[in-house]
Amino acid sequence: MAYDRLMNTPWFHLIVAFVVTAVVGVMFSATVVAQDEPQLGDPMPDEDVEQQGIEIDVRVGARRSLISLAVPDTIEQRGGVLEEAEKVEEILRRNLELSGYFRLLPEDSFFFDTDAEGMLVADIDFSNWFNVGAQGLIKSSVARDGDEFTLDLRLYGVEQGRQISVDWEAEVVSREGIRGQVNAFINAVLKHYTGEEGIFGSRIAFSLRGDRVKHIYTMEIDGSNRQRISQHSGINLVPTFGPGGQVYFTSYRDGNPDLFVFRNGSVQKLSGQPGQNSGAAYCDGRLALTMSRGTENTDIYLIDPQSGSVQQRLTEHWAIDVSPSWSPDCRRIAFVSGRSGGAHIFTMNADGSDQQRLTFQGSYNTTPDWSPRGDRIVFSGRDEHDKYDVFTVDLDGNIERLTQDQGNNFEPHFSPDGRYIIFTSDRGGEGKRIWLMTRDGQIQKPLTTEGGGYEEPAWER
Amino acid sequence: MGTMTGTPIFNTIRFIREARMRSNWLVRSLGVMIIASISLFGCKSAPQAELDDAESALLAAAVKKDCAQEQYLAAEKLLAEAHQHVEDGDYDAAERKAIAAQRLANEAREYAEANWEDCQRRIAEAQRDATEEDSVADDEDARGDSGRRDDERGTGELVTVYFPYNSSEIADQSREAMEANIRWMRENPDVRVRLEGHTDIRGTAEYNMALGQRRANFVRNYLAQRGIERERMQILSYGQELLVSQGVRESDHAQNRRVEFVPVE
Known part of the structure; x- marks a missing residue:
C-alpha cells in the first residue's frame, strides 16, 4: 500500500515526467506541472461588479427523497405492436423521471429476465424487484385489434407484493391516443404517491427566436404536439393563455406591437392601440394588459376580452409599468414598475388601488407570476454578479432563491397546480431553452434539448 | 426477502472501480509523459498545422469579409504576427496567435453569415451614396454603422444613437x-422619420x-426641443427583438x- 501511495503522489508523476523529458534532453516546462496539479479552488469572481443585485444564496435544505421505480420494457401482447410498446415504455420512463418525484432504476441493473415475467401478481417475483432496490414497479403491455389499441398499465408495491389501485381505467384508443392514456396513468401514479394529480397533458406556450423572425408555439409539457400559433413571419412574442385554450400574443404584423388572440382556430387582432400592447393576463372574465396608448410610457389597463376596448386604467405613472399577473382569486394583480428606480415587483387591487412595492432587494426584478396557490410570486431578478436567476417572494416580501450558478434564468411561470415552475435558461451554452423545476428548485430538468432561442414560456391553467 | 449485497451487478461495479484505482497511477504518468513530449515538440518546430488552419x-471568411470587416482584419493581423513570431523563432507565441487568428476568422465568417442580408443592403446603399457627390464632412465622425441613408434628398446621413445600460437618456458619445x-x-x-x-x-x-419606447421618446423630445416638428417623428419599439450584435460582451450590448x-414615406 505504501508503494501505491507513492505512485499516487504528484511528486511521483513529476519524477517520471522529469526522467522522460531529461532523457530527450530538454527541461520540462511549467505546463507539465500544471497538468497534474489539482485546480486550487474556483476562478476568482469578477471584482466589484456593481453591488445592486439581489444577494441571496440557494437554500441548502435536505434533499428531496425520491421514490425508486422500476419500469421494465412494455410487453407486446398481440397484433404486432413493437413500435407502440417502445413508445409506451419511453413515455413512462421519461415523464415519470420528469415529474421530479421518482428515481428510475436503470434497466441494466435488472439482473434477471424481466421479459419472461407477466403482468399479474402471480407472475411477478417481488424479491427480485426488492433486490434491485425498487419501491414501486410499473408493468405495462399493449394489445392491438386492427387500428385500435388497448393498454394495460399497473402499479405494484414491491415491499407489499401487491397491486396498488390507481385512479385510471384502460380505454380502447387509436394510435394517437396512446400518449394521452399513458400520461393519464402517470398522473394517477403521481396522485397515489403525492396526493395530487400530475401535470402531464397540460400545455405550455412559448416563443422561438430565429433570424429576425420569432414565432409562437404551443406544446404539451412533455414536448409532444408542438403547434405553431403565429402566422406573420416577423416578430411575435409574449404568449399567454386565455379561457378555453385561447392564446394571446403580441405581433408586429401591422408595424406596431399589437395584441392578437388565437381562438377557434384563427388569429384575430384584439388590441391595436398605438405603441405597446402586450402581456395579456386573463382572470375570470377580466383581461389585464400592458399598453402605452401613444403616450410616452406603458401602464396597466383592463380591456374587454371580447372586443378589446379599454375598460379601465389601473396604473398612471411616468415610469414603466408592465407585465400584470393575477392572484388566483382575481382580487389583486402583481406587476413590474420602474417607479422606484430599477425594476421591481409591485402588487395592487384589481381596480388599481392600494399599489404596494413587494421587492426591495436587487435592481432588476421582472416577469412576475402569481402562484395558483396564492402564497408566492415567482420572478426573474438580476443578482449581485449581474446574473439573472429565478426567485420567489411571499406576500410579506420574503425572498427565496431557486436558481444559482447555472447560467442565466428567466421568465418563470407556475404550473396549474403550483407545484412546478417552467423557465428559460441559457445554461449549457446552447442558447435559451425551456426548463422545468419543482417549486422549491431542488429538481431541475430540461424540457427542450435541441437548439436555442426559446423564450417567454407560459403554462396553460 | 433475500440479501441485497453480492448481486452480480454490484460485484462488477466494484471490480471495475478497483481495477481503475490500480491502473490510475499508470494512466496519469502516461498522460504526463505525453504532455511533456507534446510541449517538447511544440518548442522544436513552427506550428505549421495551426498556421495552415488559420x-x-x-x-x-474572405468572401464574406465586407460583412465582418473588423474581425476579419483583426484575424489577418494576428496571422501576420504569427508568421513574424515564426521568423523570430518564438513558436509558442506563433502557435497562440495562429489559433487566435483561426478562431477570429471563424467568428468573422459566422457573424457575416448571420447578418448577411442586412449587411448586403447596407453595402448596396453605401455604394449608391458613394456615387453621389456631396457628403458632409462633419458627419464622418458620428458613431454607428447602421444609420440609413436617404438617397434622394440627403446631404448627410441619419445615424444611430446609443444609450447606457437600462437608461433612456442617450450616451454622451452620441450627442454628436x-x-x-x-x-x-x-x-x-x-421627410418624416x-x-x-x-x-x-x-x-x-x-x-x-417599454424601455425601447422610452428611448425613442427621449430622442423625439430632444429633437422637438430643438425645433423639429413632433409630427415628423413616429415612435416604434422593438425592445430586445432585433439585435445588431449577437454576442454577450459589453461591446455587443452597447451596440444593441x-x-x-x-x-x-
Missing part, C-alpha cells in the same frame, strides 16, 4: 450623432419593449442599446 479559416441628425432633419424638412428603439438582450421582453432613425 490560413484556410481566413480564406473561408444627435446633432448630425438634427441637421439632417432641418435639411430635409419634407420613424425612431426605432432597441435594447440589449439582457432582461426580459416586455420591460425591454440604440435608437435608429428610419426615413418613411
